[in-house]
Amino acid sequence: MELIWLDSRVGILSDRTNLGLIRFSKDVVLVDSGIDESYARKALKIFSLNDLNLRWLVNTHFHADHIGGNAFIKKRTNVQVITHVLTKPFVENPILEPLTLSCGAYPTDELRSKFFLAEPSKVDETFEGDGYLYDLQIIELPGHALGQVGVAVGDIIFAADSIFGEEILRKKTIAVYNDIDAAIRSLDKLKSFNCCVPSHGSINGTEIISLNKAHIEFVAEKIRLLMKEPKSEENIICDVLQNLQVDVADVGMYYLLRMTILAYLNWLKKTGEAQLYVDKGRTIWQRL
Numbered sequence: 271m272e273l274i275w276l277d278s279r280v281g282i283l284s285d286r287t288n289l290g291l292i293r294f295s296k297d298v299v300l301v302d303s304g305i306d307e308s309y310a311r312k313a314l315k316i317f318s319l320n321d322l323n324l325r326w327l328v329n330t331h332f333h334a335d336h337i338g339g340n341a342f343i344k345k346r347t348n349v350q351v352i353t354h355v356l357t358k359p360f361v362e363n364p365i366l367e368p369l370t371l372s373c374g375a376y377p378t379d380e381l382r383s384k385f386f387l388a389e390p391s392k393v394d395e396t397f398e399g400d401g402y403l404y405d406l407q408i409i410e411l412p413g414h415a416l417g418q419v420g421v422a423v424g425d426i427i428f429a430a431d432s433i434f435g436e437e438i439l440r441k442k443t444i445a446v447y448n449d450i451d452a453a454i455r456s457l458d459k460l461k462s463f464n465c466c467v468p469s470h471g472s473i474n475g476t477e478i479i480s481l482n483k484a485h486i487e488f489v490a491e492k493i494r495l496l497m498k499e500p501k502s503e504e505n506i507i508c509d510v511l512q513n514l515q516v517d518v519a520d521v522g523m524y525y526l527l528r529m530t531i532l533a534y535l536n537w538l539k540k541t542g543e544a545q546l547y548v549d550k551g552r553t554i555w556q557r558l
């Protein structure tokens with residue numbers, strides 16, 4: 271993990287997931303805590319080496335790779351953990367993340383790995399809506415996860431997973447969303463910032479917003495084309511993944527991609543382009 275300052279107050283703890291850092295004299299706010307204790311340990315070491323005092327931790331959303339270090343940091347420091355009201359129940363009851371991916375059924379062990387299930391920890395304060403927290407600007411950015419927010423200082427925003435770096439989008443993959451309509455609106459909100467810091471991928475200017483939008487439109491168009499005749503939900507998922515040559519590495523990845531493809535289908539239904547019905551024990555999607 272490496273500390274990179276973007277200006278005199280705002281920095282990034284760069285690793286597989288970028289963590290944000292905002293400094294008020296010696297006190298700092300940490301944005302997200304990484305996937306596990308090892309992440310949190312590295313962050314605390316960097317604070318200690320740089321004579322910085324961790325006062326607040328803001329989680330951008332409830333995914334395990336953003337809250338996994340919370341429990342360790344809580345044990346070791348007097349940090350105040352602050353989240354969106356919708357994120358709090360997931361941080362305090364992390365089984366909710368794999369439970370949602372598993373349609374409410376108690377999740378199998380594949381969904382109870384550290385990639386989906388963090389250690390529980392307490393949230394001290396919550397917020398809701400766009401606004402200010404001390405002098406940090408909080409912007410609601412749903413679409414990738416319920417209750418996701420970005421944290422901004424001036425024209426730099428830690429945009430979490432509302433935006434993905436170019437190198438992530440260029441892979442044979444589908445960016446993960448749970449609500450396509452909200453994801454598009456969130457991308458539009460990012461246009462007022464000059465520098466968007468994604469949690470995954472390198473830092474970008476605003477040109478990355480149009481690349482993320484193009485990715486969504488590309489996937490949506492593929493799904494439209496693959497829906498020429500009515501298909502079961504499972505068949506559409508299979509056709510999309512094969513057509514886009516997505517490398518589905520494991521069961522967990524499949525569940526994330528299934529959620530994403532369902533988000534696209536739900537969006538097409540909302541816009542009047544598709545309908546959903548049940549036939550012979552299968553849900554069938556039909557393009558209108």
Ligand SMILES: [Zn+2]
Binds near residue numbers: 331333414415431
């Ligand atoms: Zn995420």
